[in-house]
Amino acid sequence: MPAPETVLTVRNLTVRFARSKIHAVDGVSFDLGTERLGIVGESGSGKSTLGRAIMRLLPSAAKVEADQLDFDGAPLLTRSEREMRSLRGNRMSLIMQDPRYSLNPVLTVGKQVAEAALLHQKIGKKEAYAKAAEMLARVRISDVERVMELYPHQISGGMGQRVMIAMMLLAKPRLVVADEPTSALDVSVRGDVLELLDELVRENNSGLMLISHDIRMVAAFCQRILVMYKGRVVETLTRLEDAQHPYTRGLIAAMPDPRKPVRRLQVLDRPAIDALEPRP
Amino acid sequence: MIEVSNLSVSFGSGERRKQVVKGVSFQVAKGETLGIVGESGCGKSTVLRSLAGLDRHWEGEIRLNGQPVERVRSREHLTLAQMVFQDPYGSIHPRHRIERVLAEPARAMKTGEGWDRVAPALEQVGLPAAFAERFPHELSGGQRQRVAIARALMLEPEVLLLDEPTSALDVSVQAEVLNLLADLREERGLTYVLVSHDLAVIAHMCDRVLVMKDGLFVDELDKSDLARGETHHAYSKQLFEASYL
Numbered sequence: 001m002p003a004p005e006t007v008l009t010v011r012n013l014t015v016r017f018a019r020s021k022i023h024a025v026d027g028v029s030f031d032l033g034t035e036r037l038g039i040v041g042e043s044g045s046g047k048s049t050l051g052r053a054i055m056r057l058l059p060s061a062a063k064v065e066a067d068q069l070d071f072d073g074a075p076l077l078t079r080s081e082r083e084m085r086s087l088r089g090n091r092m093s094l095i096m097q098d099p100r101y102s103l104n105p106v107l108t109v110g111k112q113v114a115e116a117a118l119l120h121q122k123i124g125k126k127e128a129y130a131k132a133a134e135m136l137a138r139v140r141i142s143d144v145e146r147v148m149e150l151y152p153h154q155i156s157g158g159m160g161q162r163v164m165i166a167m168m169l170l171a172k173p174r175l176v177v178a179d180e181p182t183s184a185l186d187v188s189v190r191g192d193v194l195e196l197l198d199e200l201v202r203e204n205n206s207g208l209m210l211i212s213h214d215i216r217m218v219a220a221f222c223q224r225i226l227v228m229y230k231g232r233v234v235e236t237l238t239r240l241e242d243a244q245h246p247y248t249r250g251l252i253a254a255m256p257d258p259r260k261p262v263r264r265l266q267v268l269d270r271p272a273i274d275a276l277e278p279r280p
Numbered sequence: 281m282i283e284v285s286n287l288s289v290s291f292g293s294g295e296r297r298k299q300v301v302k303g304v305s306f307q308v309a310k311g312e313t314l315g316i317v318g319e320s321g322c323g324k325s326t327v328l329r330s331l332a333g334l335d336r337h338w339e340g341e342i343r344l345n346g347q348p349v350e351r352v353r354s355r356e357h358l359t360l361a362q363m364v365f366q367d368p369y370g371s372i373h374p375r376h377r378i379e380r381v382l383a384e385p386a387r388a389m390k391t392g393e394g395w396d397r398v399a400p401a402l403e404q405v406g407l408p409a410a411f412a413e414r415f416p417h418e419l420s421g422g423q424r425q426r427v428a429i430a431r432a433l434m435l436e437p438e439v440l441l442l443d444e445p446t447s448a449l450d451v452s453v454q455a456e457v458l459n460l461l462a463d464l465r466e467e468r469g470l471t472y473v474l475v476s477h478d479l480a481v482i483a484h485m486c487d488r489v490l491v492m493k494d495g496l497f498v499d500e501l502d503k504s505d506l507a508r509g510e511t512h513h514a515y516s517k518q519l520f521e522a523s524y525l
Contacts, residue, residue, distance in 0.1 A: 042450045043453075156320070186320050187479065187523050188319050188477070188519060213450045215451070255451050256458070256483065256484030257480060257484075258479070258483030258506045259509065261484065264459050264462060265455035267455050
C-alpha cells in the first residue's frame with residue numbers, strides 16, 4: 001500500500017547486540033507514510049528494539065545496520081549524535097510505556113512540557129510556558145494552571161500519559177513512535193488516550209508507529225499491522241481476519257473474549273511456528 | 281467458603297482519613313470463582329488484602345470456611361487463603377533461589393522444612409524441577425508467575441486470592457497462565473477470588489463478577505450476562521465498552 005507521503009523508509013534493518021550472533025531485529029523493511037502503523041509481537045520479538053533503532057536510541061553496544069533508513073528523505077544512520085538530538089523531540093518523538101518512570105520525577109509537569117518547547121523552538125521562557133499550557137489543555141487536562149505546578153507522582157497514570165503526549169507532540173513531529181503507550185493504564189482510560197493520540201497525529205499529518213503486544217487494540221486503531229516474531233516481520237495485515245500465519249492466529253486466539261467463551265484458551269504452538277520460521 | 285459482611289477499610293486518621301472500602305458484603309461458594317473488576321483506586325485490591333490477612337485495620341466480619349477470622353490471623357487461618365500478586369518481578373525475593381522461595385511458606389508456618397516439596401510443586405505448575413536451582417532473574421515473566429502460583433499452593437490452601445495475576449504478562453503468556461489456573465482449580469477444587477481491571481480476563485475465568493466503584497459494588501454479572509454483554513448499571517456498561525475498542 002503506497003502511502004501518499006513517505007515519512008520513513010526502512011530497508012533490511014538489522015540490530016545485533018555486542019558480539020551476540022542473534023539478530024534482535026532481522027532484516028526488517030517497510031515504508032511509513034502519514035498513517036497509523038501497528039507493530040505487534042510478544043516480549044522479545046524485537047518490536048521495541050525496532051522503534052529505538054529508528055530513533056537511534058540504542059546503546060553503543062548495539063550494532064544497527066540497514067541498506068536504507070531514511071527519515072523525511074534523508075538518511076538517519078550517518079547523522080551525528082548532535083544532529084539526532086535536535087531531531088528527537090522535534091521532528092521525531094517517542095512516547096514510552098509508563099509515565100511513572102519516563103517523566104522526570106523532580107520537575108513539575110509545567111516545567112517538563114515547557115522544556116520541550118524551549119529546546120527546539122527559538123522562544124523565551126514565558127512563551128514556552130504559554131505553549132505548554134496550551135498543549136496541556138489540548139490533551140484535555142482540566143485545571144491546567146494547577147496541574148502544571150504538580151510533580152509526576154501527584155498525578156494519575158492516565159493523566160501522566162496525557163502529559164507525555166503533550167510533551168512529545170508539542171513540536172508537531174513528523175514521526176511519532178508510541179511504545180506500548182497504554183499498557184500501564186486501566187482499560188477504561190486506554191480508549192481516551194488512544195483517541196487523543198490519533199486526533200493529534202492526524203492534525204499534524206504525522207506518521208505513527210504504535211508498538212504493542214495487544215493485537216486487537218492495534219487492529220482497532222491502525223490501518224496496517226506488522227507482526228513480528230523473533231526479530232522478523234512474519235506478516236503484514238490490514239485486517240485481523242486476513243491473518244494466515246499461525247503465530248498471528250495464535251496471538252489472536254490467545255486473547256479471552258467474553259462473547260465467545262471457551263473452556264481453555266489456545267496457546268501458541270511454538271514448534272509449529274519455529275518450523276515455519278527457521279533461524280540459522 | 282468465604283463470607284464477608286459489612287467490610288470497611290479506611291486509611292489515614294483524623295482529617296485525612298479516607299474510607300476506601302465502604303461496607304461491602306459478599307459470599308463465595310466452594311469451588312466458585314468470583315471476579316472483582318474496577319478501575320485503579322476503587323478498593324478492589326484492598327478487599328483482597330483484607331481477605332488474605334495482609335491489611336489488618338478492616339472492620340466488619342470475614343468468615344473463611346465457616347470460621348470467623350481475626351484481624352491478626354492464626355497460622356491455621358493464614359493457610360486457608362493464599363495470595364498471588366500482580367507483578368512477578370516484585371513479589372519474589374531477587375536474591376533467593378527458587379527452592380528457597382518455595383520452601384519459605386512451609387517454614388514460616390512451621391509445618392516442616394519444605395525442601396522435599398519443592399520439586400513436585402514446580403512440576404505441578406508445568407516447570408522442570410531443575411528450576412529450583414535458579415534465581416528469579418533467570419526466569420521469564422510467565423515462568424516467574426508460575427513460581428508465584430506454586431508458592432501460593434505450597435500450604436495447600438482452599439482459596440487462592442489472585443490480584444491481577446496476568447496484567448504484567450504478554451497475551452500469549454497470559455493464556456498459558458490462565459489455563460494453568462483453570463486446570464489447578466479443577467484438580468484441587470480450589471476457590472478463587474480474581475481481581476482485575478481487564479473485563480475480558482475476568483469474564484473468561486469467573487462464574488460471577490462484581491463491579492466495584494469508589495469502594496462499593498455497583499453491579500453483579502453472571503456468565504450469561506457477560507456473554508451477552510448485558511449490564512445493570514451505567515458504570516459497568518462503560519467498563520464493558522472500554523474493553524472493546
